[in-house]
Amino acid sequence: MEHSLAEAGSSAETMSQRQKTLRPALLTACLCLFTQLLLAQEVLILSGHPSAKSLNAHLESVLFTALxxxxxxxxxxxxxxxxxIGHLDAQRWSDRAGVSQEAQIAAEQEFWRRAEHIILLHPVWWWSMPAPMxxxxxxxxxxxxxxxxxxxxxPFALKGKSLSLIQTAGAPDTYIExxxxxxxxxxxxxxxxCDFTQMEFHSYLLFGGVMEKSPAEIAALEEEIRAWVKEHF
Structure with a gap:
């Protein structure tokens, strides 16, 4: 019995020593994780193509994963x-306080408020962005x-944030240039x-001739996006 008690005491002492050894390592790991979370740059991607089967949507996925x-x-x-969210009709313009989707708008504004960097990703239609965007x-x-x-x-809620553009266009690069x-x-x-909201314009990628791209050329666009992310983030 005395022998068993001695063994139990020795085992408990060994366990205590292991816990003392593990605690600093665990604390360090937790602090590192917490620091990474604090330092992680937050980016908002606003993607404007209406089709999930579009090249634009595919590049959206590539961009998200790369980031x-x-x-x-x-x-x-x-x-x-x-x-x-709709559009600014006469009623909204004259009585913004009466907007029925006020809560949804506030929720979207919160995404912009939290982000340090915003990326607008969309196709070029009629030299502009799609109407819903x-x-x-x-x-x-x-x-x-x-x-x-x-x-x-x-207030300027977006002051000091940066904004980038990534666009696709059906027109060839020769026409765009x-x-x-x-x-x-x-x-x-x-x-x-950017100037009106006091944001900083960051960078711009425009991929032309996307309707005629081969699989190999699309793969090259993917690599260009990954390289752009690696350079700027």
Whole structure:
């Protein structure tokens, strides 16, 4: 009996010593994880193609995965998957307080508020973005949130954040270059969106001729997105 008690005491002492050894290591691991979570950059992807079978949606998946693999906290808002917020009609323009989807708009604004970097991903249609995406921006980036309403000293919720563009276009690269599409659209977003909300324009990828891309060329686009993520994040 005495022998058994001695063995039990020795075992308990060994266990205690192991716990003392493990505690610092466990604490260090927890602190490292907590630090990573705190330091993780949060990125919002706003994706505007209405079809889940589109090349745009495929590149959306590539972009999301590449960011996650870099340790980035990613929020994806694919407009095809969320309830339409609608557009600014006469009633909304005159009485914003009476908007029936006020809670949904506030929830979308929270995604923008938390993000450090925003990526607009969409096809180029008629030298612009798809109508649902424009309607979303009209409603979500509202006065009193994205910029002051009648008071220049008011809030700029997006001030200091950065914004990038990734677009696909059916037009070939030769047309895009000759007609200055990329320069025109960059100026539209840089001045009309970023400057107005005090965001910083970050970078711009525009892939032309996507309707005619071969599987090998699509794979090259995927690699270009991964390289862009690796360079900037």
């Amino acid at each position: 996650e693999e870099r340790g980035v906290a990613v929020q994806l808002r694919a407009l095809r998957e969320i309830e339409s 424009k309607a979303y921006l009209d409603v979500v980036l509202s006065p009193g949130f994205a910029y002051p309403e009648g008071d220049a000293s008011g 000759a007609e200055g599409l990329k320069e025109a659209y960059e100026r539209l977003i840089r001045v009309g969106l």
